[in-house]
Amino acid sequence: MLLKNLFAIGKKEDLVIAKISNQIKLICTACESFRDAIKNRDLRLMHRIIEMERDGDVLKREIFSTIYAGAFLPYLRPDLFRFVHIVDDVFDLLEDAAFNYLDLTLNEEIEFECARVAELNLRMCEMLSITFQAMLNGEELREKILAVRIYEKKIDDIKFEIIKKVRTVEVESFWEGTVLSDFISSLTSMSDMIEDASDHLQIISASLR
Amino acid sequence: MDLFLSLLGSVFIAFVIGSNDTANALGICIGCNIITFKRAVRYFGLLVFLGMLLQGAKVMKTVGHDLLSVNVSIVGAALVISGLLIALANWKRLPLSSHQVIIGSITGAGTASGIPINTSSVLKISLSWVLSPLGALLFAFLFYRLMELTLSRLPVLRVERILRGLLVVSGFLIAYNTGANELATVLGGPVYAGLFTPLQASIGGALLVFLGATLLSPRVIETVSKGITLLDPFSGFAAQFGAGTCVLLFTTLGMPVSTTYCVIGAITGVGLLKGMETVRFHLLKKILLGWLLAPLVSFALGFLIIRAIQYLS
Amino acid sequence: MKVEEFMTPKVESIDADRSVYDAIERMVNKRLRSLLVTPWNKNRDDFGVITARDIVFRVLSKGLDPAKVKISQIASKPLLCVDKDADLVDVATLMEKHNIARVFVCDEKRILGLVSLLDVMSATIIERASKGYAS
Numbered sequence: 273m274l275l276k277n278l279f280a281i282g283k284k285e286d287l288v289i290a291k292i293s294n295q296i297k298l299i300c301t302a303c304e305s306f307r308d309a310i311k312n313r314d315l316r317l318m319h320r321i322i323e324m325e326r327d328g329d330v331l332k333r334e335i336f337s338t339i340y341a342g343a344f345l346p347y348l349r350p351d352l353f354r355f356v357h358i359v360d361d362v363f364d365l366l367e368d369a370a371f372n373y374l375d376l377t378l379n380e381e382i383e384f385e386c387a388r389v390a391e392l393n394l395r396m397c398e399m400l401s402i403t404f405q406a407m408l409n410g411e412e413l414r415e416k417i418l419a420v421r422i423y424e425k426k427i428d429d430i431k432f433e434i435i436k437k438v439r440t441v442e443v444e445s446f447w448e449g450t451v452l453s454d455f456i457s458s459l460t461s462m463s464d465m466i467e468d469a470s471d472h473l474q475i476i477s478a479s480l481r
Numbered sequence: 482m483d484l485f486l487s488l489l490g491s492v493f494i495a496f497v498i499g500s501n502d503t504a505n506a507l508g509i510c511i512g513c514n515i516i517t518f519k520r521a522v523r524y525f526g527l528l529v530f531l532g533m534l535l536q537g538a539k540v541m542k543t544v545g546h547d548l549l550s551v552n553v554s555i556v557g558a559a560l561v562i563s564g565l566l567i568a569l570a571n572w573k574r575l576p577l578s579s580h581q582v583i584i585g586s587i588t589g590a591g592t593a594s595g596i597p598i599n600t601s602s603v604l605k606i607s608l609s610w611v612l613s614p615l616g617a618l619l620f621a622f623l624f625y626r627l628m629e630l631t632l633s634r635l636p637v638l639r640v641e642r643i644l645r646g647l648l649v650v651s652g653f654l655i656a657y658n659t660g661a662n663e664l665a666t667v668l669g670g671p672v673y674a675g676l677f678t679p680l681q682a683s684i685g686g687a688l689l690v691f692l693g694a695t696l697l698s699p700r701v702i703e704t705v706s707k708g709i710t711l712l713d714p715f716s717g718f719a720a721q722f723g724a725g726t727c728v729l730l731f732t733t734l735g736m737p738v739s740t741t742y743c744v745i746g747a748i749t750g751v752g753l754l755k756g757m758e759t760v761r762f763h764l765l766k767k768i769l770l771g772w773l774l775a776p777l778v779s780f781a782l783g784f785l786i787i788r789a790i791q792y793l794s
Numbered sequence: 795m796k797v798e799e800f801m802t803p804k805v806e807s808i809d810a811d812r813s814v815y816d817a818i819e820r821m822v823n824k825r826l827r828s829l830l831v832t833p834w835n836k837n838r839d840d841f842g843v844i845t846a847r848d849i850v851f852r853v854l855s856k857g858l859d860p861a862k863v864k865i866s867q868i869a870s871k872p873l874l875c876v877d878k879d880a881d882l883v884d885v886a887t888l889m890e891k892h893n894i895a896r897v898f899v900c901d902e903k904r905i906l907g908l909v910s911l912l913d914v915m916s917a918t919i920i921e922r923a924s925k926g927y928a929s
Contacts, residue, residue, distance in 0.1 A: 415923045
């Protein structure tokens with residue numbers, strides 16, 4: 273009977289892990305859709321991303337409530353909460369970018385750079401997923417976190433270029449300018465958060481040593 | 482009258498063990514949702530019963546027979562004094578070893594009654610009181626090192642899962658010790674004074690412990706688990722398991738020792754691993770003072786009460 | 795990993811007719827260490843490259859005035875190219891063999907991008923990190 277207790281309790285933890293994996297998979301899918309949407313100027317796909325963000329929110333709440341119900345020892349919980357929160361924040365930024373895009377027409381040059389950033393964001397999310405799996409397997413995370421950082425630096429360089437180019441764009445109204453600025457800001461800030469998330473995996477991994 | 486007092490004392494102390502010691506054993510597990518309160522209390526009662534039944538005999542013999550030949554008056558006086566001191570300590574929130582006060586008061590009462598005290602027994606018991614916290618320190622130290630060598634290599638989440646299992650194991654060990662050592666110390670006197678058979682003591686004692694646990698332990702557990710952030714689960718387990726193993730060892734030797742002081746020793750041991758600065762020496766000094774005073778005060782009280790009774794009658 | 799995945803797709807170019815000074819100006823502004831040199835005669839399709847090394851070693855260290863030297867005088871030709879499907883190791887080997895810090899990615903006389911030493915290092919880390927995991 274006691275063994276069954278222990279097994280049953282293992283189930284909550286497994287559930288949390290599965291849901292976090294799903295959350296990361298979802299953000300990867302969303303980033304992929306975003307990249308495709310920009311490349312193909314597909315507004316319908318952009319709308320899909322906004323729906324995906326809501327799914328992400330639901331996942332986040334489910335994860336939180338399962339942890340609150342008693343999954344994991346207390347020392348591990350704050351770090352897990354923080355990680356899930358950060359991934360959700362990335363999703364929020366992606367949604368903001370998608371939303372703003374619907375209201376924009378980008379010139380070709382800036383669109384090209386934005387598509388590059390979108391591609392790199394996708395790569396970062398995929399690397400985050402790999403890092404999470406590696407943590408579950410007890411592997412060394414150093415290399416994977418370095419890979420995430422490499423992507424982040426690349427995006428930083430492109431961000432610099434975009435900001436320089438965008439200054440030369442003529443806007444017809446304050447709001448047009450704001451929407452463009454918000455779009456670029458959201459798009460380029462995601463990478464910092466994904467980097468933060470991967471750092472948190474390192475923290476969780478090291479929390480016992 | 483003596484009979485009544487003996488019974489009253491036994492019942493009271495067994496009840497208090499239930500209300501206080503459940504938290505010691507299973508507070509962490511309950512606080513971390515590893516096990517529900519209801520299940521914990523049931524297992525606690527069962528393990529106390531098993532401990533008392535399977536290994537309580539040696540400690541009971543030491544307390545009720547080897548130390549001195551008890552009779553009902555001695556037992557009555559000793560248990561009442563112990564009960565009062567334990568209640569006082571609870572009220573003032575001081576750590577107190579029930580073993581020390583029981584043995585101290587029995588010895589004092591016995592001396593006043595003119596019954597010869599087995600000095601080698603007294604020496605052995607005192608030595609156990611000194612050695613057991615140190616032994617726990619050593620065990621905790623070793624367990625911590627062992628865990629560092631084996632568990633650190635595994636993935637974090639697997640270690641976390643293993644730790645949850647280990648916490649249950651160490652909690653159960655402490656519960657078992659509560660029966661085999663603590664309850665045995667309390668009921669050794671009454672059993673050897675002829676009040677109950679060992680089996681009756683086991684069943685009755687465990688039942689009272691269970692009652693105490695069901696009725697009064699929730700608040701204690703709440704206090705204990707509020708403070709649980711398990712900042713360092715490695716240390717927590719190593720300390721609890723180290724203390725539990727040490728107490729089991731001394732139980733097998735028939736020596737009544739305090740789990741509380743062993744846990745203090747164990748926590749100090751793990752603290753030393755992390756550096757001398759983490760050990761709160763001024764706190765240890767206070768604990769040490771209590772550890773020295775308890776047997777002396779209870780001896781004095783036991784002595785005085787019997788003399789008072791003799792004077793009055 | 796294919797070189798196409800870790801190259802820089804946008805390549806800055808400068809006309810061979812311009813002065814080295816213009817090249818310096820462009821490089822400093824855009825934080826670049828090399829520029830693609832486009833032929834002054836657009837019918838010819840042999841491009842060249844001018845690097846910071848070329849400028850420092852062949853012009854500045856000799857005390858020459860960069861404003862008076864034409865890019866065509868110090869640019870390296872022809873370009874060293876790799877195919878877009880080339881492997882990391884192939885690129886690294888090529889760089890080592892010719893002692894160069896960058897290689898262009900070409901496809902039937904169209905320049906697709908640029909790969910630097912840093913790009914090769916970064917790509918190696920990413921390839922190692924992804925090993926064993928489906929992407």
